[in-house]
Amino acid sequence: xxxxxxxxxxxxxxxxxxxxxxxxxxxxxxxxxxxxxxxxxxxxxxxxxxxxxxxxxxxxxxxxxxxxxxxxxxxxxxxxxxxxxxxxxxxxxxxxxxxxxxxxxxxxxxxxxxxxxxxxxxxxxxxxxxxxxxxxxxxxxxxxxxxxxxxxxxxxxxxxxxxxxxxxxxxxxxxxxxxxxxxxxxxxxxxxxxxxxxxxxxxxxxxxxxxxxxxxxxxxxxxxxxxxxxxxxxxxxxxxxxxxxxxxxxxxxxxxxxxxxxxxxxxxxxxxxxxxxxxxxxxxxxxxxxxxxxxxxxxxxxxxxxxxxxxxxxxxxxxxxxxxxxxxxxxxxxxxxxxxxxxxxxxxxxxxxxxxxxxxxxxxxxxxxxxxxxxxxxxxxxxxxxxxxxxxxxxxxxxxxxxxxxxxxxxxxxxxxxxxxxxxxxxxxxxxxxxxxxxxxxxxxxxxxxxxxxxxxxxxxxxxxx
Amino acid sequence: xxxxxxxxxxxxxxxxxxxxxxxxxxxxxxxxxxxxxxxxxxxxxxxxxxxxxxxxxxxxxxxxxxxxxxxxxxxxxxxxxxxxxxxxxxxxxxxxxxxxxxxxxxxxxxxxxxxxxxxxxxxxxxxxxxxxxxxxxxxxxxx
Numbered sequence: 150x151x152x153x154x155x156x157x158x159x160x161x162x163x164x165x166x167x168x169x170x171x172x173x174x175x176x177x178x179x180x181x182x183x184x185x186x187x188x189x190x191x192x193x194x195x196x197x198x199x200x201x202x203x204x205x206x207x208x209x210x211x212x213x214x215x216x217x218x219x220x221x222x223x224x225x226x227x228x229x230x231x232x233x234x235x236x237x238x239x240x241x242x243x244x245x246x247x248x249x250x251x252x253x254x255x256x257x258x259x260x261x262x263x264x265x266x267x268x269x270x271x272x273x274x275x276x277x278x279x280x281x282x283x284x285x286x287x288x289x290x291x292x293x294x295x296x297x298x299x300x301x302x303x304x305x306x307x308x309x310x311x312x313x314x315x316x317x318x319x320x321x322x323x324x325x326x327x328x329x330x331x332x333x334x335x336x337x338x339x340x341x342x343x344x345x346x347x348x349x350x351x352x353x354x355x356x357x358x359x360x361x362x363x364x365x366x367x368x369x370x371x372x373x374x375x376x377x378x379x380x381x382x383x384x385x386x387x388x389x390x391x392x393x394x395x396x397x398x399x400x401x402x403x404x405x406x407x408x409x410x411x412x413x414x415x416x417x418x419x420x421x422x423x424x425x426x427x428x429x430x431x432x433x434x435x436x437x438x439x440x441x442x443x444x445x446x447x448x449x450x451x452x453x454x455x456x457x458x459x460x461x462x463x464x465x466x467x468x469x470x471x472x473x474x475x476x477x478x479x480x481x482x483x484x485x486x487x488x489x490x491x492x493x494x495x496x497x498x499x500x501x502x503x504x505x506x507x508x509x510x511x512x513x514x515x516x517x518x519x520x521x522x523x524x525x526x527x528x529x530x531x532x533x534x535x536x537x538x539x540x541x542x543x544x545x546x547x548x549x550x551x552x553x554x555x556x557x558x559x560x561x562x563x564x565x566x567x568x569x570x571x572x573x574x575x576x577x578x579x580x581x582x583x584x585x586x587x588x589x590x591x592x593x594x595x596x597x598x599x600x601x602x603x604x605x606x607x608x609x610x611x612x613x614x615x
Numbered sequence: 616x617x618x619x620x621x622x623x624x625x626x627x628x629x630x631x632x633x634x635x636x637x638x639x640x641x642x643x644x645x646x647x648x649x650x651x652x653x654x655x656x657x658x659x660x661x662x663x664x665x666x667x668x669x670x671x672x673x674x675x676x677x678x679x680x681x682x683x684x685x686x687x688x689x690x691x692x693x694x695x696x697x698x699x700x701x702x703x704x705x706x707x708x709x710x711x712x713x714x715x716x717x718x719x720x721x722x723x724x725x726x727x728x729x730x731x732x733x734x735x736x737x738x739x740x741x742x743x744x745x746x747x748x749x750x751x752x753x754x755x756x757x758x
Contacts, residue, residue, distance in 0.1 A: 397640070401725040404633045411629040412700055412722040547636050554628040 154180075157282040161186065166272055167302060169280055174198040174298035178284065186278030191268060199295035203265045210239050211363030213260075219354055220367065227251060239264070240293070261293040262301070263369045267362070270305035270372075271325060274312065311373030315380075323361060323376040328391045329383070330357030342385060351378045355388045357543065396544045399448050403548055406444055407555050410437040414558060423569055427516035428501070430562060434523040435497040438530060442467055442494055445534045464493035471495075474529055482522030484515055497523070517570075520563065528556070619664035619739045620644045621732060624654040624680070625698060626672050630721075634667060637725045638732060651675030655683065658690055664739035665732060668715070670699040670706070678713040685714035694735040698723075 157169075166184060170193075173182065177198040184191045194202035214232055217223040223231075231249075235242040243260060246252035331352075344352065347370065354364045361379065365372040382388045413436060417429035446463040468490045475495075479485040487499040500519045504512055531552055539545035621643050623634045628649070635645040646661050648654040650673045658666070666684070670677035677697055684690050694716040699706060707718050719731055 400636070400640075404636060405722070405724045407629065408633050408724075409722045411627055411633075415627065415721075416700060551629060551632045551636060554632050558627060558629055 154283045155281050156180075156284045157280075159280060161275055161278040161280060164280070166269070166275070166280070167306070169282075170269075170298050170302060173282065178282070180282055180284040183281045183283070184272055184275070184278060185280070186272070186275040189272075189275075191272045193269075196295060198298065200265060200298060200301060201293065201295050203268055205268055210237065211359070211366050212237075213239055213242055213367060216354060216359065216363065216367035219356070220350055223251065258294060260366075260369065262296060264366055265293070265296060266301055266304045266308065267365060267372060269301060270308040270312075273305055273309045308371045308373060311371055312376075315373050315377050318377075323379060323390070325360065325362040325365075325372050327361045327376075327379070328357060328359065328393070329355040329361075329379055329388045330391055331355060332386055332389055339387065342387075347374075348378050348382065351375055352382055352387060355379070355382065357391055396539060399538055400544050400548060402444055402448070404551060406437075406440040407548075407551055410440065411555055411558065413437075414555075414562065417562075423566060424504075424513050424516065426562070426566060427513065427520055428504070430520050430559075430566075431497065431501060431516060431523065433559070434520065434527055435495065435501070438523065438527050439494045441527075441530055441534055442471070445538070446493060448538050450537050460493075467493040470533075471530060474533075475526060478522050478526055478529075482518050482525075484518045485522040485526070488519075488523075495526075517566070520566075524559070524563070617740070618642055618644050619736050620646060620661050621736075622654065622657050622661060622663040622666045623647045624649075624651070624657075624666065624672065624677070625669040626650065627669075630669070630698075634728065637728055641729055641733070643732065643736070649673075651677075651680045654680055658684060658693070662690070663693060665735050666693055666695045667719075667732070668695055668697055670697060670710070678709060681710070681713040681715050696731060696735065 161184070169182065173195055175198065179196050182193045182195060184193075190206035192204045192206070193200060194204075214223065214228045214235075218225055218228045227249075231242055231245050231251075234245050240261070243252065243257040247254055247257050339349075339352070347368070350368050351364060351370075354367060359367075361372060361375050364370075365375045368375070379388065379390075383390065410433060413433050417426070417433055446467055449466065451466065452458045452463070472490050475485060475488070475490075484500060488495055488497045490496070497519075500515075503515050507515065535545055535548060535552075539548070621638055623631050623645055624647070625631050625634070626649055631647040631649070635647060638645050646657050646663065648657045652674060654666075654668070654672075657663070668677045668680060672680070677699070681695050681697070684693065684695065691714075695714065696717045696719050697710040697715040698719050698721055699710075700721045710718050716735060717731060719728070723731075
């Protein structure tokens with residue numbers, strides 16, 4: 150931007166955006182107005198005092214196509230076609246929709262006008278900041294018909310007033326970047342709640358990914374009204390506001406715990422004896438279960454926003470929540486009867502100390518049963534925990550993917566033991582046959598029987614090949 | 616916006632996923648490889664700004680990969696952070712001798728990982744253009 154082209158600048162406290170726009174409209178100026186406030190920048194293209202384009206720096210353009218698809222305005226096949234053509238440009242998207250006859254010209258014009266009004270309405274509430282007007286800059290290329298500044302300002306001011314009104318009603322926690330998502334469990338029938346069409350549309354778009362501003366653009370409903378509806382939906386327990394800072398902490402904590410369990414698994418792989426191997430797996434399972442319990446004690450939904458929670462309350466909650474699901478597993482895997490909850494942790498010491506009571510084949514059988522039982526409990530625990538803490542949000546999906554990979558690695562270890570068991574059973578069967586005299590007098594070929602003694606239980610090379 | 620690319624080489628899919636998840640939150644592009652040969656291919660294809668390299672890998676260990684990269688004129692300046700469960704002095708020395716920039720002991724936590732990665736990505740943009748400009752990366756394994 151050339152300095153000599155800048156014909157006007159100043160700060161917003163001296164001259165507000167409303168006055169600047171009025172002045173430029175009255176003098177019929179052509180050029181570009183830049184308004185800066187903190188990290189936000191707005192640029193408005195003007196031609197002969199009329200708005201011909203607008204751009205917000207640093208604000209990602211909402212995925213209008215995905216939103217139209219969510220509210221059943223476009224089918225996914227059409228969305229895909231337009232997406233490939235438009236490459237994320239909202240104006241090209243709208244123009245292509247019109248070209249294909251999937252949107253009327255007037256609707257495109259209304260959508261573009263609405264987007265401009267929303268941005269100006271937002272900028273009108275900036276108190277501190279600076280502005281610059283550059284006359285020589287060619288106004289932005291736009292599909293939009295030139296807009297009269299007076300009518301845009303009138304609507305923008307009305308919308309800004311709506312924000313003020315809802316702020317007076319106490320809706321202070323919602324902003325245009327607020328993201329809401331559906332509650333994981335809604336037991337009531339949504340149709341019985343007598344929600345109007347607008348509320349249902351906002352509910353449909355509250356998928357944990359779209360900010361309030363994008364929902365407003367998709368529905369062409371002022372941001373303040375969307376915020377008002379969201380507040381009502383939150384009160385009805387249909388949606389919840391996503392706390393990204395909290396989810397970051399939660400994601401980090403859980404990822405670190407999974408990483409620790411994976412590392413323990415990698416080290417336990419070095420066991421050469423099947424009993425030792427199962428014992429190692431049991432230690433990993435017990436540690437992993439208790440890591441997850443500690444994590445859930447910190448991040449459970451019931452404790453959110455309650456400040457410091459006493460450890461007794463956490464212990465009671467964890468035992469109340471997770472001891473009952475252990476009971477049915479105990480009937481399937483009786484060895485789990487020896488595991489019990491103590492101080493909010495699953496105490497598996499009796500299982501781990503079984504080698505002091507039994508040995509040989511019997512010990513191996515007990516360990517194997519415990520591995521299966523604890524593995525089932527671990528899966529259930531993680532599913533419950535994730536569902537409670539983050540539901541089906543993107544954080545939940547990411548953590549779930551990492552968890553599945555960890556389980557896959559764990560399963561590989563279990564499968565090796567299963568292979569070993571199968572080989573052992575096969576050898577036992579052959580040995581039984583070998584003790585009976587062969588009717589044809591031909592000697593049994595024993596060279597194909599796999600070696601399953603302690604030393605060749607599974608070598609590192611075998612593990613890699615599996 | 617141009618974002619740095621980090622190559623994560625580890626045989627554990629869990630570790631790869633968790634590192635990817637953690638670094639992507641920091642606006643860092645992550646590519647992954649599960650063994651030594653794929654790692655070398657990724658270095659040539661992606662020209663990463665940083666490599667996180669596990670020591671124990673199938674077919675070719677981390678020390679060997681590190682030596683190959685260090686012998687290559689185009690990629691020798693890429694910082695390599697060795698990842699391993701071993702924290703013994705001998706392993707650290709061996710890592711250093713093979714040309715690693717830093718050593719991160721597993722299990723590391725997310726904060727430690729981010730801090731270390733950011734430290735080595737501080738001036739990645741200055742390094743990348745001079746290194747890779749107008750050249751087709753070539754890496755050959757003569758194993």
